[in-house]
Amino acid sequence: MKFPKPHTLKQIAEIINTKYIGSDDFPVLGMNEIHVVESGDIVFVDHPKYYDKALNSAATVVLINKEVECPKGKALLISDDPFRDFNKLTLHFKPFQSSNSSISASAKVGKNTVIQPNCFIGNNVVIGDNCIIHSNVSIYDDTIIGNNVTIHAGTILGASAFYYKKRPEGYDQLISGGRVVIKNNVDIGALCTIDKGVTGDTTIGEGSKLDNQIQIGHDTVLGKKCLIASQTGIAGCVVIEDEVTIWGQVGSTSGITIGEKAVILAQSGISKSLEGHKTYFGYPAEESRVKLKELATIRRLPQILENLKNQNDS
Numbered sequence: 001m002k003f004p005k006p007h008t009l010k011q012i013a014e015i016i017n018t019k020y021i022g023s024d025d026f027p028v029l030g031m032n033e034i035h036v037v038e039s040g041d042i043v044f045v046d047h048p049k050y051y052d053k054a055l056n057s058a059a060t061v062v063l064i065n066k067e068v069e070c071p072k073g074k075a076l077l078i079s080d081d082p083f084r085d086f087n088k089l090t091l092h093f094k095p096f097q098s099s100n101s102s103i104s105a106s107a108k109v110g111k112n113t114v115i116q117p118n119c120f121i122g123n124n125v126v127i128g129d130n131c132i133i134h135s136n137v138s139i140y141d142d143t144i145i146g147n148n149v150t151i152h153a154g155t156i157l158g159a160s161a162f163y164y165k166k167r168p169e170g171y172d173q174l175i176s177g178g179r180v181v182i183k184n185n186v187d188i189g190a191l192c193t194i195d196k197g198v199t200g201d202t203t204i205g206e207g208s209k210l211d212n213q214i215q216i217g218h219d220t221v222l223g224k225k226c227l228i229a230s231q232t233g234i235a236g237c238v239v240i241e242d243e244v245t246i247w248g249q250v251g252s253t254s255g256i257t258i259g260e261k262a263v264i265l266a267q268s269g270i271s272k273s274l275e276g277h278k279t280y281f282g283y284p285a286e287e288s289r290v291k292l293k294e295l296a297t298i299r300r301l302p303q304i305l306e307n308l309k310n311q312n313d314s
Contacts, residue, residue: 001032001090001093001094001199001200002029002030003028003030003093004093006027006028008024008027008028009024009025009026009027009028009061009075010024010025012028012077013077015089015092016077016088016089018078018079018085019067019077020075020076020078021067021075021076021078022070023075026060026061028040028042028060029041030042030199031043031089031090031093032199033198033199034053034059035219035255037057037058038058039058039059039060041059042061042077042086043059043061044062044063044085044086046065046083048066056071059074060073060075061076061077062074062075062076062077063077063079063082065081065082083165087174090175090176090177090199099120099123102119102120102121103115103120103121104121104123106123106124107121107122107124107127108125108126108127109127110127110128110129110131110147111129111130112129112130113127113128113130113131114131114133115133116132116135116153118135118136119133119134119136119138120139121133122139122141122143124141125142125143125144125145126144126145127139128146128148128149128184130148131148131150132149132151134151134153135153136153136154137151137156137157138156138157140180141158142158142179142196143157143182143196144179144181145157145182146182146183146184146206147185148184149182149185149187149188150187150188152189152190152191152192152212153190155190155191155192155193155194156193156194157180157182158195159193159194160175160195160196160218161176161196162218162236163218163236174198176195176197176198177199178198178199178201179200179202180194180196180197180201180202181201182203183207183224184207185206186204186205186206186207186208187209187210188210189210189211190213192210192212192213192214193215194216195216200219202216202217202218202220202221203220203222204216204222205225205226205242206224206225207224208224208225211228211230211232211248212230214228214231215233215234216234217235217238217254218236219236220236220239220240221238221239222234223240223244224243225242226242226243226244226245227244227246228246229248229266230248230249231248231249232249232250232251233250233252234246235251235252235254236254237254238257238258239256240257241257241258241261241262242261243261244258244261244262244263244264245262247264247265247266247268248266248267249267250264250268250270251268251269251270252270253270253271253272256273258270258273259273259274259275259277259278260276261276261277262276262277262278262279263279264285265281265288268280268281268282268283269282269283269284269285271284271285
C-alpha cells in the first residue's frame with residue numbers, strides 16, 4: 001500500500017508515537033507485508049525469529065519491538081507493539097469510509113456494464129466495460145474489475161483478511177488496507193468470497209474461471225486462464241501460476257506456489273508448493289500416479305496379510 005504522498009520518518013513516528021532511528025527526513029513511501037515489500041516501504045516484525053528476514057528485506061523502514069543495529073540505508077521505528085502500530089498506520093492512511101448508497105458516488109462503471117438489483121458497489125470501485133454483475137453481489141471499497149467480467153449472485157469481493165494475533169485477552173485482527181483486482185474476461189460463480197490483501201492486492205488473472213462457492217484468501221495471486229471448481233478453499237498469500245486447474249473441494253495452506261499448468265484432483269489437500277505440468281491427488285497432495293498406487297496397495301493389504309498368514313501356517 002503506497003501512501004497518497006511521501007512522508008518522512010519523523011512524521012510516521014509522530015502518527016504512532018514511537019522512537020525512531022534514522023534521519024528526520026528519511027523518506028517513507030508506503031507500508032507492506034514482508035512478501036510484497038518494496039523500497040520505501042515499512043514492514044513490521046514482532047518476533048526475534050523473523051528479525052533478520054525483515055531487516056534484510058526490500059523494506060527500507062522496519063517497525064520492530066527491539067532496538068537493534070540498523071542496516072545501512074534503512075531506518076527503524078521502535079515500538080512496544082509493532083502489530084498494534086501497523087494497524088494504526090493502516091487506519092490513518094486507509095480509514096473506513098461509510099457509504100449511504102448502493103452504488104457509491106466515487107465508483108466508476110464502464111460502458112455497457114449491467115448491475116442487477118440489490119448490489120453494493122463501494123467507494124472508489126472501478127468496473128470496466130461489458131460486465132454483468134448479478135443480484136446481491138457486494139463489492140467492497142477500492143476493488144478494481146476489468147472488462148468483460150461476469151460475477152454471479154451473492155459473491156463478495158473485498159472482505160477482510162483472516163489474519164489474527166493471539167493475545168491473553170483474545171485475538172486482534174490485522175486490519176486490511178489492500179484491494180481485490182479482477183483482470184479482463186474473468187467469470188466468477190455464485191456465492192464466492194475473495195478477500196482483499198492486507199496491504200497489497202488479491203488478484204484474479206485474465207481469463208480465469210471460478211465455479212460457485214469458492215474462497216480465495218488475502219494477497220493470493222491467481223494466474224491467467226486458471227479453472228477452479230466448486231467448494232475449493234485457497235488460503236492467503238498463495239501464488240497460482242497460469243493455466244492451473246483445481247477440481248472441487250480442494251484446500252490449500254498459505255504461502256505456497258502451485259506451478260504452471262498443474263492439475264489438482266478433487267478433495268486434495270495442498271500442504272506445500274507443487275511443481276507445474278503435473279497432476280496431483282490426495283492429502284498431502286502428491287503426484288496422482290504415485291498416490292493412486294499407494295491406495296491400490298492399501299486396498300490389497302488384507303489379501304497380502306492373509307497370504308502371509310497362510311504361508312506361515314504351512
